Amino acid sequence: IAGITQAPTSQILAAGRRMTLRCTQDMRHNAMYWYRQDLGLGLRLIHYSNTAGTTGKGEVPDGYSVSRANTDDFPLTLASAVPSQTSVYFCASSDSGSPGYGYTFGSGTRLTVV
């Protein structure tokens, strides 16, 4: 089934540890995004990538890094996790050359930093 796969589904992480959230899409979408969602704050854009090899900062990029080595994968790395990074993380993709179908979102990764 075409779509976005995020892994892990959930994780409890000790503060100070490094963590990479994985995101893979099989729709050949050129653009990919990472959002975080916190209770009462809605969805906020962390980083995005318009095409393989390029990335950009969103609304809340501090403490996170991304890479886009190929079209399908867009991992999000927390170099040294802090409790304020406890959140639900959603990956999304889109074919930015066409307005037809909007963004496709993954099912999310629930991360708890303790």
Added chain:
Amino acid sequence: DAKTTQPPSMDCAEGRAANLPCNHSTISGNEYVYWYRQIHSQGPQYIIHGLKNNETNEMASLIITEDRKSSTLILPHATLRDTAVYYCIPSRFRDDKIIFGKGTRLHILP
């Protein structure tokens, strides 16, 4: 980017049409109006979008006023599964960065 105003919450009886308004008075000429929804704990789901004409698909209808300053998403026969937060988002489709607001929490009542 255009700012949007949506009511924080709405109720609708099951089987009735749910009409969700959105004000986007600062929308620019090249911005589409996109609607997404997020059912509890799931990833957001694209519903529909439009530029200036009314649009309909299998999920919903979108009515955009002639001056494009507001729009209404219509779920013609709401079911309990339509309970979700609905987001109205103006975006240039090549802009590549959708910014979510607070949306409208729609409760479908049995």
